Amino acid sequence: xTEETALQTAGLGKRYGRAxxxxxxxxxxxxxxxxxxxxxxxxxxxxxxxxxxxxLRPDEGEVRVFGRDPRAGRAALADIGFVxxxxxxxxxxxxxxxxxxxxxLNQSWDAGLAHERLAHLxxxxxxxxxxxxxxxxAQVALALALAKRPRLLLLDEPIASxxxxxxxxxxxxxxxxxxxTDTTVLLSSHLLADLERACDFLIVLQKARVQLxxxxxELLARHRTLIGPRETEAAALAxxxxxxxxxxxxxxxxxxxxxxxxxxxxxxxxxxxDVSLEDLVLAYLSVGVExxxxxxxxxxxx
Amino acid sequence: MIWLTxxxxxxxxxxxxxxxxxxxxxxxxxxxxxxxAFVNSGLAACIAKAGDAQLVAGNVGDCGELARQFQxxxxxxxxxxxxxxxxxxxxxxxxxxxxxxxxxxxxxxxxVWTQGVSRLRWALAKFGLIGLVALVIGAIxxxxxxxxxxxxxxxxxxRINYLSFDIQGVAPVAYTLxxxxxxxxxxxxxxxxxxxxxITVAAFIGVRAVIEYVARRHYLGPVSLKLPVSNTALxxxxxxxxxxxxTSVVSAQGKTLLSSAQLQCQGTNVIxxxxxxxxxxxxxxxxxxxxxxxxxxxxxxxxxxxxxxFQWIESGIFVALAALLIWFALVRLRRIS
Numbered sequence: 001x002t003e004e005t006a007l008q009t010a011g012l013g014k015r016y017g018r019a020x021x022x023x024x025x026x027x028x029x030x031x032x033x034x035x036x037x038x039x040x041x042x043x044x045x046x047x048x049x050x051x052x053x054x055x056l057r058p059d060e061g062e063v064r065v066f067g068r069d070p071r072a073g074r075a076a077l078a079d080i081g082f083v084x085x086x087x088x089x090x091x092x093x094x095x096x097x098x099x100x101x102x103x104x105l106n107q108s109w110d111a112g113l114a115h116e117r118l119a120h121l122x123x124x125x126x127x128x129x130x131x132x133x134x135x136x137x138a139q140v141a142l143a144l145a146l147a148k149r150p151r152l153l154l155l156d157e158p159i160a161s162x163x164x165x166x167x168x169x170x171x172x173x174x175x176x177x178x179x180x181t182d183t184t185v186l187l188s189s190h191l192l193a194d195l196e197r198a199c200d201f202l203i204v205l206q207k208a209r210v211q212l213x214x215x216x217x218e219l220l221a222r223h224r225t226l227i228g229p230r231e232t233e234a235a236a237l238a239x240x241x242x243x244x245x246x247x248x249x250x251x252x253x254x255x256x257x258x259x260x261x262x263x264x265x266x267x268x269x270x271x272x273x274d275v276s277l278e279d280l281v282l283a284y285l286s287v288g289v290e291x292x293x294x295x296x297x298x299x300x301x302x
Numbered sequence: 303m304i305w306l307t308x309x310x311x312x313x314x315x316x317x318x319x320x321x322x323x324x325x326x327x328x329x330x331x332x333x334x335x336x337x338x339a340f341v342n343s344g345l346a347a348c349i350a351k352a353g354d355a356q357l358v359a360g361n362v363g364d365c366g367e368l369a370r371q372f373q374x375x376x377x378x379x380x381x382x383x384x385x386x387x388x389x390x391x392x393x394x395x396x397x398x399x400x401x402x403x404x405x406x407x408x409x410x411x412x413x414v415w416t417q418g419v420s421r422l423r424w425a426l427a428k429f430g431l432i433g434l435v436a437l438v439i440g441a442i443x444x445x446x447x448x449x450x451x452x453x454x455x456x457x458x459x460x461r462i463n464y465l466s467f468d469i470q471g472v473a474p475v476a477y478t479l480x481x482x483x484x485x486x487x488x489x490x491x492x493x494x495x496x497x498x499x500x501i502t503v504a505a506f507i508g509v510r511a512v513i514e515y516v517a518r519r520h521y522l523g524p525v526s527l528k529l530p531v532s533n534t535a536l537x538x539x540x541x542x543x544x545x546x547x548x549t550s551v552v553s554a555q556g557k558t559l560l561s562s563a564q565l566q567c568q569g570t571n572v573i574x575x576x577x578x579x580x581x582x583x584x585x586x587x588x589x590x591x592x593x594x595x596x597x598x599x600x601x602x603x604x605x606x607x608x609x610x611x612f613q614w615i616e617s618g619i620f621v622a623l624a625a626l627l628i629w630f631a632l633v634r635l636r637r638i639s
Contacts, residue, residue, distance in 0.1 A: 055412060141413075148418070
């Protein structure tokens, strides 16, 4: 299957002073995906999103959105919808004024769509958005980003500050809107649980590095948890690509492994279990840099 | 972009217009009364008779009594003129400093810079439009203050001297543009509204003081005027509106005898003598001193007629500084996320 690429980065890096906020970031997000960008606070999620939307200029490497540099001008910007962290909007503007503003700042703009969405959600468009609730403001920000009819929609922790009900409604609106189009979505969160059901693509960031990225089903298919006697660990690992995380008791070993392809035959006394997405993310968040390099090399070889 | 700028700044503009209207409510009546008194008392005609020649006959240009009367009524207003010197900095802190800093403080730059307008275009449009508003406000202010202070200037120290110069002609417009550019620049650098405002005030005063007290006197070479101490027919025209750097009494050999002083002798009698230098005993009679034979008064000054030359040079400097600051701000803006 040849898929078009929405977002591609190669050796991308951004530095603040002497500290790298993001480094060696190489990934490819195919079109039509709903991708989760997961990592703890300070892992570089916002930096990656800001690089993708052209707010930041890379210090090394490059970033392309539909093959174009997002800083190249307004044609590149026209493809990207962006909802920044804490959904900043002009608080003294009403939603209607913000929609009008969007129409003046963008070449293609679907004001009717934005009005329709907000009316559907019973959000008043004549009150200044500073007086709306956090959830409503996030919905206004989303409606504005969607009115641009972006081919790539980037959302930076859109639901982090919302209450559970508003989170649910926001995700529902987002998924509903995206399902009508072929918009590619990349949304970040420090909590996987928020995104687990919605996403079919995963990017894990930790300490400025990409630890893992790929199609969710494929990632799950290529990882197993092996449980068996500690003394035959070596036999069990034959045929696997690498151990991502190991925990051992006196007699028993629990190993989360990456497979090179099909599941190899199990050694005596060992059993294999499917991994959950959450296990996988947690495992990769605790991986050291060496393992990551190995993993990346492997992916490149593939 | 025009709509956005209007929508974002319309309140500020309204408040500015209210402030200007309030200022006009003070300036127009007092100004009219001052102009009236200036003409009706005959002071205007007296000063006009003296003209702008540096030397006038002794009986011309003695408007002292009329001027005193005028000053008694209106000199209290001079302090208002001084207040007007700081007006540009208000435009700078209220229009310039928050322009970018407030967007960054509230995070809205991430919203507006990710629409279909490039950051550079956004910046040029906003800086341009706000600059235009500042230009108009500055021009209204400059015209009003210039008109209002004319009588005070004419009977006082003239337009080209310290502080007078700053509220005359086109320089106030240039100061206003500079203040706005300074605010914008500091807003981009500090990324915070209040620090940007505070530093704008300090930097504005600093730059203005350096230009005013260090640089300005060197714009053009000063002129020297010699008046022999024995010449009693002529005297310096105190209404020429010159910017006097120094007056001294110099011997025929070119040696300074008295600094910060003026002397007129008839034979060996002192006709008039004024000294602020204090190099001479009180009872001494310089006119009888042989060293004063052929001595002359030397005045080093900038003629008041160079007012516009100085105005354009000063304005050019401040407009150039404003342009430089905007350029730096644009460069720096590219690094903000």
